[in-house]
Amino acid sequence: MLVLHDPLRQTDLPRGCVATIGNFDGMHVGHQEIVRGVVERAREVGQPSAVITFHPHPLSIVAPDRVPKQILTISQKEELLRAMDVDALLIVPFTHEFSRWTADRFIEEFLVKVLQVAEVRIGGDFCFGAGREGNLEKLTAAGKRFGFDVQGVGDIKIRGIRVSSSIVRDAIEKGAMHIVSLALGRTYFIDGRVATGRRLGRKIGFPTVNVDPANELFPGGGVYVTTSRFESFSRSFESVTNIGVRPTLYENYATTIESNIFDFDSNVYGDTVRLYFHQLLRREQQFRSALELTNQIRQDIERSRRYFLKHPIRDNDTLR
Numbered sequence: 001m002l003v004l005h006d007p008l009r010q011t012d013l014p015r016g017c018v019a020t021i022g023n024f025d026g027m028h029v030g031h032q033e034i035v036r037g038v039v040e041r042a043r044e045v046g047q048p049s050a051v052i053t054f055h056p057h058p059l060s061i062v063a064p065d066r067v068p069k070q071i072l073t074i075s076q077k078e079e080l081l082r083a084m085d086v087d088a089l090l091i092v093p094f095t096h097e098f099s100r101w102t103a104d105r106f107i108e109e110f111l112v113k114v115l116q117v118a119e120v121r122i123g124g125d126f127c128f129g130a131g132r133e134g135n136l137e138k139l140t141a142a143g144k145r146f147g148f149d150v151q152g153v154g155d156i157k158i159r160g161i162r163v164s165s166s167i168v169r170d171a172i173e174k175g176a177m178h179i180v181s182l183a184l185g186r187t188y189f190i191d192g193r194v195a196t197g198r199r200l201g202r203k204i205g206f207p208t209v210n211v212d213p214a215n216e217l218f219p220g221g222g223v224y225v226t227t228s229r230f231e232s233f234s235r236s237f238e239s240v241t242n243i244g245v246r247p248t249l250y251e252n253y254a255t256t257i258e259s260n261i262f263d264f265d266s267n268v269y270g271d272t273v274r275l276y277f278h279q280l281l282r283r284e285q286q287f288r289s290a291l292e293l294t295n296q297i298r299q300d301i302e303r304s305r306r307y308f309l310k311h312p313i314r315d316n317d318t319l320r
Helices: 029-045 074-083 103-114 136-146 165-174 177-184 290-310
Strands: 002-004 018-021 049-055 088-093 119-123 149-153 189-195 209-213 222-230 236-244 256-261 272-283
Touching (some): 029 119, 029 177, 119 136, 136 149, 165 177, 177 272, 222 256, 256 272
Parallel strands (some): 002 088, 018 049, 049 088, 119 149
Antiparallel strands (some): 189 272, 209 256, 222 272, 236 256
16 A cells, blocks of 8 residues: 655655545544445546545644544554555645645645546545535535546444444443444554553562553543554463553552453563453452452453453454
């Protein structure tokens, strides 16, 4: 997949492409439906498929107080699109200058003159351009004027609820992993680097890996059934992960992400790790003593092991 980080200034572009435009945060099943249609249509007409997105999120420039925490990093988004066989990912730098581009300017100067798009597919509620004036109706009218096809893609619903990035964010923060998995069509994950912690887990008999997350958004406080995949290993490991402030042992301590990796005793400090979240076991709670906490950790591990007996690890779960 060709990845261009400044397509407004570059020349090696997928001209004549079948394209889609959006933020695609989360790459949920609705996003996947759009991208899948673009890839299939591009193959039918013998043209390249292209995904046009923006970085950073437009609200970080035009309304910083309202910008949501992003579900995916830009590299994770690239990885998921690559897995869908997209030919080109065009990442438009969203700057103060670019935020003043009108929808007409974006269509005429970029989509028509630079990309020479053959067809554009977008979600029915997607808006673009200064003041969010660009929409499916305006894009359709421009397509008729400049000679490219436009298609709106309808919403995807699960159990009668429209799938959206905001729905996914809310479910992640609540620890509702079953909803997250349904909406994403894959097991939810975050990436991070293994950091040096206070080694408290080792002192009470349950050594943990402390994760410094690369993702802006991660699940709300609690204990989760997870699998952990380190960059230096070719397989995943069963684990249980605690997210929270460790109220039994500390007061007013910063949020940490700590994973107890089952049957694992390797030094992975500095390594990158991907944590897959399968199920919330319980919310974080404060215990009366370290002994009570230790007993609960044993129960958490046992419940996690029982989970994996029913749900064996899947090492290739980027997209189902």
